[in-house]
Amino acid sequence: MVGRIYHVGLSVSDLDKSIAFYRDVLGLAFQGEIMMVGEETDKMFQKKNCKARVAYLNGSENIETPPVELIQFVDNEFKKVQSNLFMTSISELCFYTDDIDTVYKELIKNNVECLSEPQYFDFSSQGFGKSKAFYFKDPDGIILEMMQPL
Numbered sequence: 001m002v003g004r005i006y007h008v009g010l011s012v013s014d015l016d017k018s019i020a021f022y023r024d025v026l027g028l029a030f031q032g033e034i035m036m037v038g039e040e041t042d043k044m045f046q047k048k049n050c051k052a053r054v055a056y057l058n059g060s061e062n063i064e065t066p067p068v069e070l071i072q073f074v075d076n077e078f079k080k081v082q083s084n085l086f087m088t089s090i091s092e093l094c095f096y097t098d099d100i101d102t103v104y105k106e107l108i109k110n111n112v113e114c115l116s117e118p119q120y121f122d123f124s125s126q127g128f129g130k131s132k133a134f135y136f137k138d139p140d141g142i143i144l145e146m147m148q149p150l
Contacts (some may be wrong), residue, residue: 010095010142013080015053017073017095017139022068025072025110026095028057031067046093058093068093083143085135092135092143100132100148107146113137118148 012018015033024030036044036052039099045052051074058067087090097103107114115135122130130150135143 004026004064007069007120008064008090009069009071010093010138010140011071011073011078012138012140013078014139015055015083018070019055019057021139022057022070025107025112026059028059028068031056031058032045046075047073049075067089080140083137083141085143092145094145094147095132097146097148100134100146103146104134107136115143120150 007093010018016147019030019033023030031049033053033055037050041052042048042050053074054069055071056068057070058065104118113136115137118132118134120130120132124130130145132150133147135144138144
């Protein structure tokens with residue numbers, strides 16, 4: 001009934017700032033931007049006169065890898081909520097890397113808030129293998145994760 005994940009959407013307060021972060025700091029490729037307006041958009045988002053700028057970025061050319069969809073609602077009051085790993089929602093969006101220590105140093109160099117340095121995990125006894133991972137935040141405080149399988 002359900003196929004692969006098509007994209008992962010994040011609501012952001014400043015699309016240009018978020019595009020710069022995901023493209024220039026994280027290295028995702030900018031795939032394009034659309035403007036959503038009209039009756040269908042109003043119905044979909046359940047908001048009258050809704051306008052949404054939407055951008056797509058991806059770290060892979062593999063069709064099975066879903067892009068990140070960034071959505072900025074235009075001309076609407078935006079309520080910024082502090083991300084929290086301990087509340088019901090998407091807890092984080094995880095990115096893969098093959099050099100987590102270098103990525104961590106680059107994020108710190110770019111003044112990105114990281115919740116910790118990379119941590120080592122061994123879940124081999126539970127069938128999931130070994131990895132290193134850490135959490136960090138985007139310009140809106142959305143929690144992201146960087147992971148390197150080992």
